[in-house]
Every structure is written in C-alpha cells, then in structure tokens.
Amino acid sequence: MPSKLIEKTMRVNRLPHIWCPGCGHGILMRDVAQAIENCGLDPDKVVIVSGIGCSSRAAGYMNYNTLHTTHGRAIAFATGVKLANPELTVIVITGDGDATAIGGNHLIHACRRNIDLTVVVFNNNIYGMTGGQYSPTTPHGEKGTTAPYGNIDYNFDIPKLAESAGATYTARGTAFHVPQMIKLIENGIKHHGFSLIEGLSVCPTYYGRKNKKGSAVDMYNWQKENCIDAAKAQKMSAEELEGKILTGEMSRCEKPEYTDMYMEIIRKCGGDK
Amino acid sequence: MATRFHLLQGNEACVEGAIAAGMKFYAGYPITPSTEIAERSAVRLPQVGGKFIQMEDEIAGIAAALGASVAGLKAMTATSGPGFSLKQENIGYASIAEIPIVIVDVQRAGPSTGLPTSPSQGDYMQSKWGTHGDHPVIVISPSSVQECYNLTVRCFNMAERFRVPVIFLMDEIVGHLREGCELIPPEELEINNRIEGNITGMTYAVSEGNYVPEFAAFGEGERYNVTGLFHDDTGFPTNDNTITRNQERRLMDKIRMRRDRIMQWEEKDCEDADVIIVCYGGTARSVMGAMEEASKMDFLKIGMFRPITVWPFPEKALEKLSKKCKHILVAEHNNGQMLLEVQRVVKDNCPVSFIGKIDGTTLTPDDILTKITEVY
Ligand code: SF4
Numbered sequence: 217m218p219s220k221l222i223e224k225t226m227r228v229n230r231l232p233h234i235w236c237p238g239c240g241h242g243i244l245m246r247d248v249a250q251a252i253e254n255c256g257l258d259p260d261k262v263v264i265v266s267g268i269g270c271s272s273r274a275a276g277y278m279n280y281n282t283l284h285t286t287h288g289r290a291i292a293f294a295t296g297v298k299l300a301n302p303e304l305t306v307i308v309i310t311g312d313g314d315a316t317a318i319g320g321n322h323l324i325h326a327c328r329r330n331i332d333l334t335v336v337v338f339n340n341n342i343y344g345m346t347g348g349q350y351s352p353t354t355p356h357g358e359k360g361t362t363a364p365y366g367n368i369d370y371n372f373d374i375p376k377l378a379e380s381a382g383a384t385y386t387a388r389g390t391a392f393h394v395p396q397m398i399k400l401i402e403n404g405i406k407h408h409g410f411s412l413i414e415g416l417s418v419c420p421t422y423y424g425r426k427n428k429k430g431s432a433v434d435m436y437n438w439q440k441e442n443c444i445d446a447a448k449a450q451k452m453s454a455e456e457l458e459g460k461i462l463t464g465e466m467s468r469c470e471k472p473e474y475t476d477m478y479m480e481i482i483r484k485c486g487g488d489k
Numbered sequence: 490m491a492t493r494f495h496l497l498q499g500n501e502a503c504v505e506g507a508i509a510a511g512m513k514f515y516a517g518y519p520i521t522p523s524t525e526i527a528e529r530s531a532v533r534l535p536q537v538g539g540k541f542i543q544m545e546d547e548i549a550g551i552a553a554a555l556g557a558s559v560a561g562l563k564a565m566t567a568t569s570g571p572g573f574s575l576k577q578e579n580i581g582y583a584s585i586a587e588i589p590i591v592i593v594d595v596q597r598a599g600p601s602t603g604l605p606t607s608p609s610q611g612d613y614m615q616s617k618w619g620t621h622g623d624h625p626v627i628v629i630s631p632s633s634v635q636e637c638y639n640l641t642v643r644c645f646n647m648a649e650r651f652r653v654p655v656i657f658l659m660d661e662i663v664g665h666l667r668e669g670c671e672l673i674p675p676e677e678l679e680i681n682n683r684i685e686g687n688i689t690g691m692t693y694a695v696s697e698g699n700y701v702p703e704f705a706a707f708g709e710g711e712r713y714n715v716t717g718l719f720h721d722d723t724g725f726p727t728n729d730n731t732i733t734r735n736q737e738r739r740l741m742d743k744i745r746m747r748r749d750r751i752m753q754w755e756e757k758d759c760e761d762a763d764v765i766i767v768c769y770g771g772t773a774r775s776v777m778g779a780m781e782e783a784s785k786m787d788f789l790k791i792g793m794f795r796p797i798t799v800w801p802f803p804e805k806a807l808e809k810l811s812k813k814c815k816h817i818l819v820a821e822h823n824n825g826q827m828l829l830e831v832q833r834v835v836k837d838n839c840p841v842s843f844i845g846k847i848d849g850t851t852l853t854p855d856d857i858l859t860k861i862t863e864v865y
Contacts, residue, residue: 230725260710265556276714276725281707283559284716285552286582292549296556296564297707299540300514304560304708322552325545478540487538 225249238432240391240417251401271311271338288318327381331474340419348422384409392439500525506641516553523595547572561706567593581620587652607849628800646681662771692724762792778854
C-alpha cells in the first residue's frame, strides 16, 4: 500500500520505479514531493522539468506537469516555461552529469539571471544510466569505467559553483538526512529567485561497486557519519572536520528576480494592455 | 493609423509576420545573418505582451522556446548554419513530443563558420534530415520580403495545426534584402491555433475526426507527461514494439497524408516552356532576372518552377511538367541538393542539368542564361 503522500503526489500506476535496489534517488524524489506538499502548492501549477539520466526519470513518476527533456537541457526548457508563465512553480530535477557537464552552461547562466527556478541536483557522483563513467563530481582519484586508473579530474562543488555564478539560494543535503533535505528544498521553492539544492545520492550499483564503498547500507551510513550540518560544523575543530562534507543552507541573498524584471519591461512598453 | 506599406528587410518582415501570427515568445542566440530577427523580436515582443530572451547558446534558444510552447505560447527561434546544426537534437525532440515551434534558418555559406555574411542554400538537405531518426518536418522557403511576412504566418499555422517543428528556410539574400512589404493585419489573415482540448490522461490520443492530439498548456489543470522517449497515448515511455510502430507511423502520416494541403509552389511561364528552371528562396530572384532578359531577346522559352514548401517536395506537380518541357535546369546556391530530389522525381522524362554557386557570390541572370545555352 502506498503511503498517503505517495498516493497524492506520485503516479502510482507508473510505479515501481526503474531505480536499482538501494539507490538514493527514490528518497530524494520523495523529499521533493514532500517539500511541494509542505509549501501548500496547487499541483496543477507545479511543473517538474528533467533532463536525461537516472535522476531525470523522476519526472515521469511525479503527479504534476512533467517535462522530460533532452540531455543537459532541462534548465533551458524550464527557463522557457517559467518566463512564458511566471505563475507556475518550476522545479528542475537533474543529475550531476546532466546539470554540470553537458548542461553546465545552462546552469551557470540561469544562476546569473536569477530566474525563479528551483533546481534539485541528485548527485550520485557518476554516470549511472550509461554504466558508471566518471562525472564532474566523481571525487579526484576515484574510479569509473572510463577512469580505470583513477580520476585525474578535480570535481565540482556544485553549490559553490552556483553561488559564484549568481544563484541567490544554495544548499546541500543528503539522501540519508531526510528531514533536513525536505526543509532545504522547501526553502528553495519559497525563495523568490534562482535556488540550487544539491542532494547527495547513493549509487551502490556503479559508484559504490567501482570504488569499493560496500553495500547500500554502508553508503548511507557513510553519509550519516561524514556529512555535517554547516551550523554544527562551526563549533568543530579543523581536525574533526577533516574529510567531512558540509550540508545545510550554503548561501542566500535577495536580488530582483528575472521574470519580475521582464514583466516591468512589458508594462513600460504598454504590452500589458 | 500608420500605413500598411513599409520598406523592410526580410529578417524584419519575418518578425512582423510572426507577431501577426500570434508569436508571444522568442528565445535565441545572436548569429549572422539572422541577428536582426532577434533584435526586432526584442523590441516588438514586450510591446504586444510577449517575451524575448537571449539565451546562453543556440541549444538553449530552441529549448527555452519549446518550454514556452508547452506553457501555451506560440514560440520561435532563429539562427544560421552553425546554430542550425546545434539545434538539431531539440528539433527531433519537438517532432516526437509534438511541440509546435517555428525555427528560422537564415542560411549562410559553407560548412563550419564558412562565409558568415554570404548567401548560400547549403542547409536544404539538413533542414529535412538534420536531426537523427525518422521524423516529420515541414520546411518553407521565401523569395521576397513580402513572402518573409506572409509565409512566417503560414509557418506558425502549420506548426500549431500539425504540432510539428516548422523550419523557415531563408537565405542571406532574402534575409538582408530590402523591399516594400505590406503588413497585412491579423484580421485579414488566416491564423490557426493549436487544437486545444480536454486531454484527460490521454495526452497523445487522436480523437475522431482529428489528425493530431489535442493540446492543453501546462498549468491549465491537465497534469501530463512530455518526453522524448517513445510513448503511448498516455504520454509515458514504452518499449512496446507495436505501440512504437504505431506512434512513429502516426507522426509521419499526419504530414504525409496531408501533403496536398501543406505543399505550395509557384509555376511561372511553364506552360509552353522549353526549359524549366527549378529554384527556391533567394535564387528565384536571379532566375526571374534571367527570364526577363531572355524575354527581351530571341531566346528559348524559359519557365520557373519554384517550390515554396520545399519539404515535403511538390513532386507530382514537377513530374507533370517534366513530361512537357524539353529540359530542366536546377539552380541553387550550393553544390546540388534539391537537384537530388528533382532527379528522383523527373527520372528519364527529360534531361536535368544543374547550376550552382558556393563561393559567396550570387548567381547572375547571365550565369543562368549562359548555362542554358551550354546544356540545351
Ligand atoms: S545506476 Fe546508480 S543512480 Fe542509477 S538507478 Fe542504479 S543505483 Fe541509482
């Protein structure tokens, strides 16, 4: 029996999903749905846009207006949806490869425009759909099928990248820390401007196996031990923080939003009459 | 009341036509020789309550336009060769997801960066076959500034009615040409809109008497899924071979079965012509010049067959003419692309010759007349 939340927010007849046992994506998808619920949004006015990859399959399961686009282009499509009808709440679900490799240009420019999109990156540190190639977030030195001798690329810090490109709300959560992740997405949706929330996922099938991370349970336990809320981290020593990943709200500021500014142009041109 | 007659550039007339057709969204990236389309859209759209956005690249241009179309607005993007290449993947997305959009390609010369400000028609085959996989497409090519206006309206009508990407295949000649243009007001034009309906879960089902699924904009109460994967009538992905086959066939048939309504062409002095010149777009201007010169001297009788809808190709009309005339000359600003279609259609009915230019200059009437004397 699906829970009340699942029944309300998912297309139950499209389930079960295609994700592997132990995958973190299902948890993150549920977090997005719970955050939408917490915001009290009318589902008819919510649009989920996704690209291509394991994460992007989420759109098809979620009972909103869903646009499953081409690889890397979700944010560009979402920009069109939002500008066309600013009354819609537009949420992008994307992966690390989709958002920061093939779609990296769209990500930084959407940040720069401060258009009111909420982008949730399901970061599994690898290309899962194609079988385990290294991505822009595969940690330096780790392995993928295309980095058999260890990855010599350095990885992106996605919230930092977004913040420096102009995003006005950035955050990081994990698949393990559910209440925190829900809150971070909720705050991102409520924030009037471009929001980026990175959700650290778990990919036992490829990232885990390639890098000897143990079972799915081991990987969630790793998140539990090593991901520290930024507020808590302030009271910890440099030694204690060695090798840890900070989570929580990373940055926030207020700036005029893109579609608001465009509507002002329309008013000035008399196009609203 | 301002006059209806204006001195306009082809690119500007295209924007005015789009606005008359109801365009409310433009997303694109600057590229010569199409940039004036973006510039004028940036000025004009907010004046009519529409939106313009300059995106970070060509791919984003078409992606944002498609997003806006799903949200219910008539949308357009414009580009030239290099950008047209970049947009191809999302043209395929528009085909399979059945999202109306107009893509303007103001062709320029050469592969890669080529000759950015020179005339060419090198994208003719690409406009049909550029995106991967079998897909339906309508391509329309104007020969005058007035046609840039009128045919842009037609592009929108076709895109909206058939839920397909329609490519407006301009070239540098018509794009930068300045001529008088009558801005016919929308009330006097045929304007088609997408067939809106109550899709209740069957997003891609075609109801009785219709040839495309009905459309509901995102946000209007029908929550549905759009995907570039093969999907069933409900809009959700499927690997089922029968469903896939049927969907693919329906996509192709919605254009194929209505070709006669879609195709437009011009026949000029073809009735008793010895030689018929097949041409389209800006090249027709050189051909008309050649015909005028020929008429002033003792020369062969020349006719012109000009496809306006260049895909689907008006094959029956040309086939008929090829049985009556003595020779067909194909004139294009490329190495012979429509030539292949003409040869396919004409077969052995009459000899087919070709004249083309790819050096960035235009074919002159003299070039054409000289060629005729050589081959006839
Ligand atoms: S490959 Fe990895 S990310 Fe993809 S579904 Fe499987 S576990 Fe999840």
